[in-house]
Amino acid sequence: MSSLNLGAIGNCSFGALIDQDARIVWCCLPRFDGDPVFHSLLGGPKDAPEGGMFDIELVDQRAWSQSYDQNTAILRTRLESPTGAIEIVDFAPRFETRGRLFRPNMLVRRVVPVSGSPRIRVCLRPRFNYGAIAPDITFGSNHIRYVGPDFTLRLTTDAPVDYVRDETTFIIEETLNFMLGPDETLEGGIGSTAREFEERTAQYWRGWVRTLGIPYEWQDAVIRAAITLKLCTYEPTGAIIAAMTTSIPESPHSGRNWDYRFCWLRDAFFVVRALNTLSAMNTLEDYFRWLQNVVSTTNSNHLQPVFGVGLESKLSERIVDTLPGYRDMPPVRVGNQAYEHFQYDVYGNVVLGASQAFLDARLYRQAGIEDFHRLEHAGEQAFRLYNEPDAGMWELRSRARVHTSSSLMCWAACDRLGKIARALGEGERGRYWEERATIIKNAILENAWNEERGAFVESFGGRDLDASVLLMGEVGFIDPRDPRFISTVEQLENVLGDGPHMRRYEAPDDFGRPETAFNICAFWRLDALARIGRTEQAREIFETLLASRNHLGLLSEDVDPQTGELWGNFPQTYSMVGIINGATRLSRSWESVL
Known part of the structure; x- marks a missing residue:
């Protein structure tokens, strides 16, 4: 049965997910939103229910263990049987060569015999067009080609090609290497190239981690x-x-099955901000470049909340009937209707995501006045729309309201534009945006507070509670010691809290009441608790949330508060952001222990 006890590998071009038995159960090519050539996480088609995966099976396997090599994205799985053990090393090459980053659409699998006389069977079964098309297969002395309608995969290996092609069981006596990628001839030796790629990829990741400024x-x-x-x-x-x-x-x-392989401006802002706190500046620079292209394409008009990774604006949603779904729970959706939504918090997310680029002197290219004027278009939209109904950050499909979280982010857009203007020496523009921020702030304080509930609520004039209002403290809208904010935190805990976990909102949505807790909301909660002085409680919650991660330290979008099982798309960047933010907020300082 499929589960989210998975490891993630990749190289910032594509990614793959690997289960505890070292099966590659998910991998889209040639990029994240591409065709899942390995898709057994969502089941197989009727004509090939065991298809869509890459398995190196140890005969009579009895035990497994799995871990990442320290400070890398290299995954190591040990499988044991009564006759012997093997270790499988999985990674996607990423390192600098010839003055640029080398990150091909390639998976490298190295199988090392550890003890005894282990017997393995290699099952490489890619499919195309969401499982609908089986590949045509050709082969040579050291390779097998899997020919699809749009692209061809080539496996280059020093394992016996006949055994791989026919899925024959055989004894492994020495390290075997499997390099699956574009239909190109490998220039060097298979074993030496795979070994070099592993060493250089490990060196890259450890070097990157070494640059991070992490909490104690x-x-x-x-x-x-x-x-x-x-x-x-x-x-x-x-x-x-x-x-x-x-x-x-x-x-x-639940039917709450969505395609998350796209760039939400909201989620991306939180990712960039979290990595900024660790001094991972390259992500900010790359994302600022992305944002400038996004803003430029809108022509000062509506800004949609989500784009394809190649800046595609149309992400038409459809249901794929060739795959049965995770644990036979359809539908399988491709595309996301959210690109059609009006979600006005997006304007704040754009400005917040770009703000540090104007102020951080470490950047190779610090943002300037022209970039500021481009961002002002987003600010004008924020001010125009802050009190207009929208789908909100939870992307409700059948209900529009003036959502507090959307208005909050519209305030953040104007507030940060005022600060940027001051930093650029544009005093008049600074006053302009500060005045607009004040207007929005007053409207939120007047219309989003519900005296009966003793809390800021999810929409203007509403009464339902929503965890997103916790962002008021995080984005600096209100003093956390304000009695209204403290009361809001307490009411949200009472109504939406479930032990250390927290649900998104109390009102039913398009699918009824949510049944699971939303991981990022729990992290918002502990951030708010720390801000209002309940630090020890926040630390206890944080420790419990860390225990909710899978065995490799990864989180999905949701968790069942009763069973602890992970649900929702994986790995969820929003949730991983919460880990960084929580540790940064709650950790003792280096100075206190040195």
Whole structure:
């Protein structure tokens, strides 16, 4: 049965997910939102229910263990049987060569015999067009080609090609290498090239981690979260995906199955900000370049909340009937209707995502006055729309309201534009945006506070509670010691809290009441608790949330508060952001322990 006890590998061009038995169960090519050539996470088509995966099977396997090589994105799985053990090393090459980054669409698998006389069977079964098309197969002395309608995969290996092609069981006596990628001839020797790629990829990741400014406590959790966020960036354009998967349901049989392989401006802002706190500046620079292209394409008009990683604006949603879905829980969706939504918090997310680029002297290219004027278009839209109904940050499909979280982010857009203007010496523009921020702030304080509930609520004039109002403290809208904010935190805990976990909102949505807790909301909660002085409680919650991660330190979007099982798309960048933010907020300082 499929689960989210998965590891993620990648190289900032594409990614793959690997289960505890070292099966590659998900991998889209040639990029994150491409065709899932390995898709057994969502099941197989009727004519090939075991298709869509890459398995190196140890005969009579009895035990497994799995871990990342320290401070890398290289995954190591040990499988044991009564006759012997093997170790499988999985990674996607990423390192500098000839003055540029080498990050091909290639998976490298190295199988090392550890003890005894282990017998393995290699099952390489890619499919195309969401499982609908089986490849045509050709082969040579050291390669097998899997020919699809749009592209061809080539496996280059020093294992016996006949055994791989026919899925024959055989004894492994020496390290075998499997390099799956574009239909190109490998220039060097197979074993030496795979070994070199592993060494240089490890060196790259360890060098990158070494540049991070991490908190004293929870270092391993923060480093794994940072690497995972980095893996979810699409470096060619600077886009950042929300997750690597599509259609993992938010709860069993809920129908809340969405495609998250795109760049939400909201999610991407939080990723950039989290990595900024760790001094991972390249992501900010790449994403600022992406944002400038996004803003330029809108022509000062409506800004949609989500784009394809190649800046595609149309992400038409459809249901794929060739795959049965995660644990036979359809539908499997491709594309996301959210690109058609009006979600006005997006204007604040754009400005917030770009703000540091104007102020940080470490950047190779610091943003300037022309960039500021381009961002002002987003600010004008924010001011025009802050009190207009929208779908909100939870992307409700059948209900529009003046959502407090959207108005809050419209305020943040105007507030930060005022600060940027002051930093650029543009005093008049600074006053202009400060005045608009004040107007929005007063409207929120007047219309979003519900005296009966003793809390800021999810919409102007409404009464329902929503965890997103916790962002008031995080973006600096209100003093956390304000009695209204403290009361809001307490009411949200009472109504939406479930132990250390927290649900998004109390009102039913298009699919009824949410059944699982939303991981990022729990991290917002502990941030708010720390801000109002309940630090020890926040630390206890944080420790419990860390225990909710899978065995490799990764989180999905949702968790079942009763069973602890992970649900929703995976790995979810929003959730991994929460780990970094929580550790940064709660850790003791280096000075206090040195």
